[in-house]
Amino acid sequence: MIPRQYWIMTALLFLLALAMAIYVWQLRRREVLNSPPPATAQHVAPPAAGPLQQATLWVAYDKEAALHRERISIPLTSNQQQRAEELLRALMNRYAEKNSPHPIAAASELHDVYLVDPGLAVLDLNATFVDSQTSGVLAEELTLASIMETLTANIPSILRVKILVDGHERETLAGHADLSGAYDVAEVSELAKQLTTR
Amino acid sequence: MRLSKIQALGSGCGCVAAIFLCSVLVARQEARPSSPTSGQQTGARIERLVLIDPAHGGSDTGAMLNPAIPEKDVNLAFARRLRQELSNHGLPAQLLRDEDTTLTADQRAARVNSEHPTLYITIHSTSLGSGITVINALLPAVASTHGLFLPWQTAQSTWLAQSRLVSTLVTPTIERWGLPARLLLAPLRPLNNVTAPAFAIEIAPMNGDILQLASVEYQRLISTAMANAVVGTLGLLPARPGPIS
Numbered sequence: 553m554i555p556r557q558y559w560i561m562t563a564l565l566f567l568l569a570l571a572m573a574i575y576v577w578q579l580r581r582r583e584v585l586n587s588p589p590p591a592t593a594q595h596v597a598p599p600a601a602g603p604l605q606q607a608t609l610w611v612a613y614d615k616e617a618a619l620h621r622e623r624i625s626i627p628l629t630s631n632q633q634q635r636a637e638e639l640l641r642a643l644m645n646r647y648a649e650k651n652s653p654h655p656i657a658a659a660s661e662l663h664d665v666y667l668v669d670p671g672l673a674v675l676d677l678n679a680t681f682v683d684s685q686t687s688g689v690l691a692e693e694l695t696l697a698s699i700m701e702t703l704t705a706n707i708p709s710i711l712r713v714k715i716l717v718d719g720h721e722r723e724t725l726a727g728h729a730d731l732s733g734a735y736d737v738a739e740v741s742e743l744a745k746q747l748t749t750r
Numbered sequence: 751m752r753l754s755k756i757q758a759l760g761s762g763c764g765c766v767a768a769i770f771l772c773s774v775l776v777a778r779q780e781a782r783p784s785s786p787t788s789g790q791q792t793g794a795r796i797e798r799l800v801l802i803d804p805a806h807g808g809s810d811t812g813a814m815l816n817p818a819i820p821e822k823d824v825n826l827a828f829a830r831r832l833r834q835e836l837s838n839h840g841l842p843a844q845l846l847r848d849e850d851t852t853l854t855a856d857q858r859a860a861r862v863n864s865e866h867p868t869l870y871i872t873i874h875s876t877s878l879g880s881g882i883t884v885i886n887a888l889l890p891a892v893a894s895t896h897g898l899f900l901p902w903q904t905a906q907s908t909w910l911a912q913s914r915l916v917s918t919l920v921t922p923t924i925e926r927w928g929l930p931a932r933l934l935l936a937p938l939r940p941l942n943n944v945t946a947p948a949f950a951i952e953i954a955p956m957n958g959d960i961l962q963l964a965s966v967e968y969q970r971l972i973s974t975a976m977a978n979a980v981v982g983t984l985g986l987l988p989a990r991p992g993p994i995s
Binding site for chain 2: 614617686687688689690691693696724726727728729730732733735736739740742743746747
């Protein structure tokens with residue numbers, strides 16, 4: 553024979569669990585109703601902070617399968633991390649233009665650049681940028697060399713570059729170029745020379 | 751009491767050693783190529799062997815060259831023709847995959863490294879550029895001072911001088927066949943992990959029309975040029991150091 557107080561306690565606990573479930577369900581419903589609509593993914597323009605300065609972009613041209621140096625004036629800060637972000641955003645804007653020589657998806661974005669001592673730059677790109685890459689050894693090399701040469705041409709203290717996608721490691725850029733390790737910019741410069749001397 | 755501790759320690763070490771030995775044996779067995787596909791396989795020692803790797807395959811389609819042509823199929827077609835052309839020159843050649851199977855970069859490298867080829871060629875195709883791009887691993891070249899073990903990620907470094915020599919000689923020969931050719935360094939796996947002279951080629955159409963990659967004439971031209979280039983340079987490489995086939 554089960555004592556009466558156990559029955560009462562069990563019933564109370566059951567009612568409490570039911571009430572909590574209803575409360576959580578209500579909270580979730582309210583959160584869904586109040587949450588803002590998802591923002592349309594758009595390319596982020598370079599911030600207009602800092603004085604206008606001359607910078608060098610190494611731009612990939614798919615038709616020629618080559619890299620070309622271009623000089624631009626953009627606002628650049630003295631902080632190296634922000635400077636790296638501004639340079640890469642300027643490069644991505646160049647690729648997002650209407651008649652881009654190396655087209656990328658409009659929603660392509662650079663999340664962050666982290667400068668880690670000694671001389672390591674960690675770039676965090678979004679998946680859209682990577683997924684919209686033209687797949688192929690040459691095509692992916694153009695992208696990597698363009699990014700790394702642009703960084704090192706303007707920030708010589710960067711010696712190695714590691715690329716993450718949405719904060720995670722990825723095996724390849726678009727099926728070919730290896731992203732598992734950090735790139736030595738001196739080695740990439742050798743590759744870039746081959747891509748500029750056709 | 752002390753004796754039993756020593757006995758326990760000894761048996762523990764024995765167990766660890768046995769497990770290590772078993773795992774080495776299993777790894778060697780797994781690394782062995784499952785389906786060698788060559789014209790000359792049995793009995794006699796093959797002094798020179800070209801191992802051809804049609805990149806991608808199975809669930810890994812590679813680039814979609816157009817909505818109907820995945821890169822993996824074009825690579826396999828070129829690889830089969832190249833094997834045939836090399837065989838016509840009396841040079842034994844094997845394919846790493848002769849059907850639409852999925853292989854990871856590590857599986858490919860493990861198979862190549864256990865086979866000890868004279869030369870490893872991996873084949874890619876693309877819509878970008880024109881003709882053939884001959885690609886070497888983007889790694890620093892180092893002398894062979896590693897002893898028995900090599901770092902997996904940069905295993906090709908020791909062979910890079912030979913790989914670059916062959917690539918440098920192959921490129922002008924390809925051009926003599928009327929094909930645009932260029933040399934390039936690339937961060938490409940499994941090229942980085944291969945312990946043999948090695949290069950990759952990426953084949954692009956000459957006229958910008960992707961359908962040219964699927965045409966028999968173009969495939970024949972490329973494979974004939976490649977076979978002639980490879981045959982002309984293979985004498986510079988040492989014979990296979992590996993086991994008797």
